[in-house]
Amino acid sequence: VVAFSSGNHAQGVALAARLVGTSAVICMPTDAPRLKLDATRGYGAEVVLYDRQKDDREAIARRIAGESGRVLVPPFDDYAIMAGQGTAALELLEDVPDLDVLLAPVGGGGLMAGCSTVARALSAKTMVIGVEADTANDTYLSFRKGERVTIPPPPTIADGIRLTTPGALTFPILKENLTDMALVSDEEILDAVRRLAVEAHLVVEPTGAIPLAAVLAGRLPIPPGSKVGVILSGGNIDPALLASVLTSR
């Protein structure tokens, strides 16, 4: 198989390939966290690096797939991937059926497309809100405009959502399902990372802490007493970054 990803999808595909006894080539950005690069290689995958500012990672992956006969496993713009990622909301709603609000980070939109579809199917009353970093606001702008908008490569600390445009397949689903989109600053994201570690004893990477950041920063019109479900979508934070966040106050 071949895949392109900033990190967590890369690890998932690498591990899945090993489990079924095949090999994986993963295209990852040169500025992906070292922890994610190491982990992907640790699962036995070959990593091909690309420049996030210049290269078209999807084109590189398609070329490798074409040349080697490998199957391309896209990170978000694929209905099977969306369905798989949506099982996070399925598990959450099984545990808490009467959720008032469901929040998830939005990068390419695969996680939120799957999760919002599950929420719409199982719980009509649940507000579903996607959250992005304020410099990676491609889906926020697209949602407001009603069509896909492209932004420059964003500099956010949240490496999992450094996308420039929503997916062609995911965006129509988000547009249909989402109650709203919200934005948070990198500072708010890192504050949520710190509070998750100190108060909830969970190590969560910046991208995964985005939805909680929106709650803690008061960016959402959530009535007191609401049951709020927050999907913490990854824990692969560089130890040095986590260390600096922990000593930041």
Added chain:
Amino acid sequence: VVAFSSGNHAQGVALAARLVGTSAVICMPTDAPRLKLDATRGYGAEVVLYDRQKDDREAIARRIAGESGRVLVPPFDDYAIMAGQGTAALELLEDVPDLDVLLAPVGGGGLMAGCSTVARALSAKTMVIGVEADTANDTYLSFRKGERVTIPPPPTIADGIRLTTPGALTFPILKENLTDMALVSDEEILDAVRRLAVEAHLVVEPTGAIPLAAVLAGRLPIPPGSKVGVILSGGNIDPALLASVLTSR
């Protein structure tokens, strides 16, 4: 109520007192982590500090109880407390009934007295091993000798088990139930803290990481393929200590 504790029991009693609408006075050592002192005060308790090298905390707590009419809630040497702490093993064995090995840290011995009683009752095949820091080896030495041994106040980083002797009520239970005792160094404990954060994405305090440290350091005769249950008994690590552990390699 009144209680004495290095930290986690303190927080539990403080929160419980608030929930039932009463007040709590907690005796805590002057060198308890600030996080634990702040959290205990944050739950509304009054904190009375004592010197771990000189003072008899139990005598202080009994005096306060006598003077104020408060009920003393001891941290480990009490059958109700042991039973409550043993519910950790109850939940673990409900999830994994065929556990080969059960590990927990041993300070005063309340957690392990409760957990080992549960294991003995539900799963005859499960080896139950208590783990201490090598400088806080009062229960290790007592277990070897068959009677309670007293050591000087230990300097271990694991602030939750800085006890000088096993409990009068807990030790006979440990002596009866435990398969063995094991020891780990502070360095091995901090390595387990680091690996829990980086690989398992869990923030665990030194005391809570002691049992996993014994596994990772190869201190236990565990056959390959065994199902090993490890009780991670607390997450209240000072952020600065966690930061230094994360940047230690």
